[in-house]
Amino acid sequence: MIETQGLSKRFDGFLAVDDVTLTVQPGEVLALLGPNGAGKTTTVRMLTSVLKPTAGWARVAGYDVARAPAGVRASVGVLTEQHGLYFRMRSEEYLDFFGELYGLAPAARRRRAAQLLERFGMAEAAGKRLGEYSKGMRQKLALIRALLHDPPVLLLDEPTSAMDPQSAKLVRDAIAELRADRRTVVICTHNLAEAEQLADQIAIIRRGRIITQGSPAALKRELLGAPLMELRAAAPLNGLVEDLSDVVEIVEAGSDWLLYRAPEPARLNPLILQRLFEQKIPVVTLAEVARSLEDVYLQVVEAAEGEA
Numbered sequence: 449m450i451e452t453q454g455l456s457k458r459f460d461g462f463l464a465v466d467d468v469t470l471t472v473q474p475g476e477v478l479a480l481l482g483p484n485g486a487g488k489t490t491t492v493r494m495l496t497s498v499l500k501p502t503a504g505w506a507r508v509a510g511y512d513v514a515r516a517p518a519g520v521r522a523s524v525g526v527l528t529e530q531h532g533l534y535f536r537m538r539s540e541e542y543l544d545f546f547g548e549l550y551g552l553a554p555a556a557r558r559r560r561a562a563q564l565l566e567r568f569g570m571a572e573a574a575g576k577r578l579g580e581y582s583k584g585m586r587q588k589l590a591l592i593r594a595l596l597h598d599p600p601v602l603l604l605d606e607p608t609s610a611m612d613p614q615s616a617k618l619v620r621d622a623i624a625e626l627r628a629d630r631r632t633v634v635i636c637t638h639n640l641a642e643a644e645q646l647a648d649q650i651a652i653i654r655r656g657r658i659i660t661q662g663s664p665a666a667l668k669r670e671l672l673g674a675p676l677m678e679l680r681a682a683a684p685l686n687g688l689v690e691d692l693s694d695v696v697e698i699v700e701a702g703s704d705w706l707l708y709r710a711p712e713p714a715r716l717n718p719l720i721l722q723r724l725f726e727q728k729i730p731v732v733t734l735a736e737v738a739r740s741l742e743d744v745y746l747q748v749v750e751a752a753e754g755e756a
Contacts, residue, residue, distance in 0.1 A: 449474045449508070449509060449600065449632035450471070450472040450478075450506070450601065450632060450634065451471050451472075451506065452469055452471075452495075452504065452506040453469050453506075454503060454504030454505070455468040455469070455491070455494060455503075456501060456502050457490050457491075457499060457501055457502050458502040458503075464490045464656055465487045465490050465491050465494070465656045466487075467657065468491060468653070468656075468657070468658055470651060470658070470661075472632050472634065472649070474600070474632055475628070475629075475630040475631065475632065476627070476632055476633075476648045476649060477623065477627050477647045477649070478632075478633070478634045478647060478649045478650075478651060479643035479647035479649070479650050479651070480634060480635065481637070481638075481643060481651070481652045481653070481745060482653035482654055483749065486653045486654050486655065487653050487655070487656040488605075488636040488653060489528075489529075490656075492634070492636060494513060495513060495520075495524070495603060496520065496521065496524055496526055497517035497521055500513075501513070501514060508520045508523060508524060508601055509523035509601055511523060522597070522599075523601055524599050524602070524603055525593075525594030525596075525597070525599040525602045526594055526602075527590050527591050527603070527604045527605055528605050529605050531586055531587070531589075533578045533586055533589065533590065535577065535578045535579035536578075536579065537577065538574065538575055538576060538578070539561075539570065539574045539576070539589055540565075542578060542593070543557070543565075543592065543593060544561065546593050546596055547561060547597070552596070560597075561592070561596065564592040564596065568618060568619075569615070569618065570585065570588055570589065570592070573585060583611075584611040586610075587607075587609065587615075588619070591619060591622075600631055601632045601633075602623075602634070603634050604623075604633065604634065604635045604636070606636065606637055607623070607637070608637075608642060616642075620642065620645065620646060623646055624646065627648075633646075635647065640740065640741045640742045641740070643741060644741040647664065648663060649661065649662065650662065650667055650741065650744075652745060652748050652749070659748055659749075659752050660748050664744075668741075668744055671744050671748065672739050672744065672747070674697075674711040675709065675710050675736050675737075676708075676736065677696075677707070677708055677710050677717065677734065677735070678706075678707050678733070678734070678735055678737050679706050679708070680705045680731075680732045680733045681704045681705065681729050681730065681731055681732060682729070682731070682732050683704065683729050683730060684704055685703065685704060685706065688723065688727055688729065689701045692708070695719055695723075696716055696720065707737070708720075713736070720734075721734070
């Protein structure tokens with residue numbers, strides 16, 4: 449649904465996006481992560497045909513961003529940091545106006561607007577002028593506008609910024625539902641927990657270049673090593689820790705607990721439990737130690753800065 453090859457953008461002497469190659473399938477969510485000024489917004493602007501690439505190419509929903517901009521714009525819904533809301537309008541007027549720009553018939557755009565306002569808990573505020581809306585309400589209305597023409601591709605820049613927790617959860621749930629509809633979503637965000645929750649693929653961009661990409665699980669394994677398991681027993685482990693070192697890599701151990709790495713948890717964890725059962729040592733808990741996308745992000749960015 450989205451495909452880029454060597455996508456680059458230069459402004460005078462500044463290379464803002466450098467040789468970006470991405471593929472996003474129907475129904476996938478890609479989180480584009482990176483520091484401020486890394487090239488995320490410029491990349492999204494090229495994917496929406498707002499900016500023309502200096503080099504390389506990109507296709508969105510089958511349309512080339514340079515050769516078929518009208519097809520691209522009809523196929524994407526965009527949420528940017530600058531919402532472009534008209535504060536003197538009421539939401540129904542505003543959505544009707546944009547529905548007409550999208551080419552929707554009057555009855556269809558009114559029906560679609562009413563459905564989306566209800567879905568995002570905005571129906572009661574439909575009669576208010578947009579200037580009376582809170583930041584979170586404006587964010588939701590901008591997202592509704594992006595969904596109005598039911599596009600197959602969504603490009604969302606900080607979709608839950610300025611929202612209260614309940615509204616942010618509603619938006620995250622909506623994004624998950626959209627993925628189930630085989631809709632493709634690209635999210636630019638600084639909320640790493642949100643990215644980890646929503647994204648099938650992660651791409652980290654720095655100084656215009658993609659420095660790593662993959663699924664959250666694959667990136668954790670590649671950059672943080674094999675899963676780390678914590679076992680706690682109801683009795684002293686005694687000499688069992690030394691015996692287990694021939695099965696797994698012991699990271700740390702105490703009298704009744706241990707941390708170990710398990711490259712193949714489905715095979716190794718039963719072996720560990722069997723050893724404890726044979727020694728009649730009751731197990732209280734055995735669980736994987738949580739490792740966050742933040743750990744991956746910081747390691748990748750700090751390593752890139754060190755190389756630079």
